[in-house]
Every structure is written in C-alpha cells, then in structure tokens.
Amino acid sequence: MLIKIFTIPIPGGEAINDDLNALLRSKKVLEVESQVVSSAHGAHWCFCVKYLDEPAGDRKKVDYREVLAPLVFQRFERMRELRRQISQEEAAPAYTVFTDEEMAALAKMERLTPEAMNSVKGIGKNKIEKYGARFIQLMQDEKG
Numbered sequence: 001m002l003i004k005i006f007t008i009p010i011p012g013g014e015a016i017n018d019d020l021n022a023l024l025r026s027k028k029v030l031e032v033e034s035q036v037v038s039s040a041h042g043a044h045w046c047f048c049v050k051y052l053d054e055p056a057g058d059r060k061k062v063d064y065r066e067v068l069a070p071l072v073f074q075r076f077e078r079m080r081e082l083r084r085q086i087s088q089e090e091a092a093p094a095y096t097v098f099t100d101e102e103m104a105a106l107a108k109m110e111r112l113t114p115e116a117m118n119s120v121k122g123i124g125k126n127k128i129e130k131y132g133a134r135f136i137q138l139m140q141d142e143k144g
C-alpha cells in the first residue's frame with residue numbers, strides 16, 4: 001500500500017486538485033481521508049490517499065453465480081447483504097468490509113470461525129475483530 005498526501009489551498013489549488021483527480025482515476029484507491037485545515041496561511045483541504053500501485057479497473061468482473069455452487073452462492077448473497085448493511089452503518093465502501101473474493105472464500109466454508117476467517121487471503125485480525133462475529137452469526141442462523 002502506498003500513501004500520498006495532497007494539500008490543496010482554498011482558493012487557488014486547481015493544479016493540485018487536477019493531480020489528485022488523476023491519481024484517483026489511475027490507481028486502485030483503498031481509502032481517502034479528507035480534512036479542512038486553517039492556518040495563518042489560509043485554509044487548505046488535506047487529503048490522504050491510500051492506494052495500490054496498480055491500474056484502476058484492472059480486475060476482471062467475476063460472476064459468482066457461475067463460479068459458486070448454488071447453495072454456496074445463496075450464502076454468498078446473504079453475506080453480501082450483511083456487508084451492504086455494515087458499509088452503510090460505517091459510511092464506507094463495501095469492499096473495505098470484505099471483498100467479493102474474500103466473501104466467496106468464506107461462503108465456501110462449512111464452519112466459519114475466526115481461525116478459518118484468518119486463513120483467507122486479505123482477512124486479518126482487524127477485519128475479524130470488527131466484522132467476524134456478525135458473519136459467524138449469519139452462518140449459525142443459517143444452520144438453525
């Protein structure tokens with residue numbers, strides 16, 4: 001993950017704003033934090049952009065209905081709905097909860113535990129602590 005900081009003066013930061021937009025269009029952006037800062041030199045927008053050094057939109061779209069077994073796909077869809085709810089609660093992009101690829105791996109598991117979740121590439125301690133219990137509960141509710 002790479003980080004780039006932009007400080008854009010208000011007014012007069014058009015050129016820097018163009019640089020920020022160019023980065024956002026060209027790279028796979030993970031997160032953008034923004035804040036207005038006032039100082040003796042005037043007001044500025046400060047942006048912290050966390051991104052991967054790979055082109056935006058470089059990944060091919062996977063149709064999980066085709067690649068997952070029907071029951072696994074149903075579980076995947078329930079997980080997708082839970083992810084949507086969480087992302088709305090947090091006002092964050094859904095992929096920051098779990099990516100589709102991560103959820104497909106979780107949906108394939110017969111028994112979901114924190115240890116099992118940790119075996120999925122991209123899912124670490126923080127995601128498990130933050131979201132694990134809700135996804136585990138979803139799986140337990142499914143089994144009745």
